[in-house]
Amino acid sequence: MDFTDQRLSYEKGTLDQQSVPASPFELLKSWVNEATDQQVKEPYAMSLATCGADQKPSVRIVLMREITDKGVVFYTNYDSAKGQDIAENPNAEVLFFWHELERQIRISGHVAKIDADKSAQYFQKRPHDSQVGAWVSQPQSGVVASRALMEDKFEQLQNQYPQGEKVPTPAFWGGYEITINEIEFWQGRANRVHDRIVYSHDADSNDWTTKRLLP
Numbered sequence: 001m002d003f004t005d006q007r008l009s010y011e012k013g014t015l016d017q018q019s020v021p022a023s024p025f026e027l028l029k030s031w032v033n034e035a036t037d038q039q040v041k042e043p044y045a046m047s048l049a050t051c052g053a054d055q056k057p058s059v060r061i062v063l064m065r066e067i068t069d070k071g072v073v074f075y076t077n078y079d080s081a082k083g084q085d086i087a088e089n090p091n092a093e094v095l096f097f098w099h100e101l102e103r104q105i106r107i108s109g110h111v112a113k114i115d116a117d118k119s120a121q122y123f124q125k126r127p128h129d130s131q132v133g134a135w136v137s138q139p140q141s142g143v144v145a146s147r148a149l150m151e152d153k154f155e156q157l158q159n160q161y162p163q164g165e166k167v168p169t170p171a172f173w174g175g176y177e178i179t180i181n182e183i184e185f186w187q188g189r190a191n192r193v194h195d196r197i198v199y200s201h202d203a204d205s206n207d208w209t210t211k212r213l214l215p
Contacts (some may be wrong), residue, residue, distance in 0.1 A: 010190065024185075027185060042063070043098060048094075049095070051091075062094075072094065076173070110179045123170075135170060165207065
């Protein structure tokens with residue numbers, strides 16, 4: 001398959017370094033809100049890239065569940081491949097891409113587990129069957145002989161924890177927070193001369209600086 005003749009011209013917006021806010025969190029929230037208002041499907045979906053001790057990068061989609069005053073939060077199985085990567089190398093990047101707005105946000109930072117009580121509070125807010133599903137996925141990324149075995153385990157757990165009964169929060173499941181060190185806002189422009197503004201955090205002064213990158 002050859003896609004070399006496929007072209008789109010990005011012309012929906014601009015991004016001016018002189019007019020961006022001092023803190024990237026204001027712009028991050030603004031862009032997420034705009035994506036939500038424009039009814040982008042799952043605007044909180046982000047590609048998470050990790051790299052463990054084997055030096056092999058790995059990427060997958062996860063769902064951002066919170067923007068904090070330091071970064072972004074997502075939830076997963078701690079024993080998953082991504083969890084093992086993070087345990088070995090607690091640095092990661094995430095990428096949002098909203099085609100409808102011709103925008104990307106790229107976040108780089110340090111990853112750490114959030115408080116267990118906060119994870120438990122979120123877990124209990126999930127739909128009942130999603131809570132059950134978390135137990136089925138242990139160990140996440142592990143090999144399973146067949147889908148039938150998964151479905152049998154799901155049915156057993158549904159019987160053990162019927163609707164209306166509390167499903168315990170697994171010790172192997174919870175949230176991670178990516179504390180942002182650098183965040184890039186990308187606005188598509190015509191002729192591939194895109195706008196790229198990157199914020200970098202100075203840990204000593206707690207200030208953010210911005211610079212424009214070549215496209």
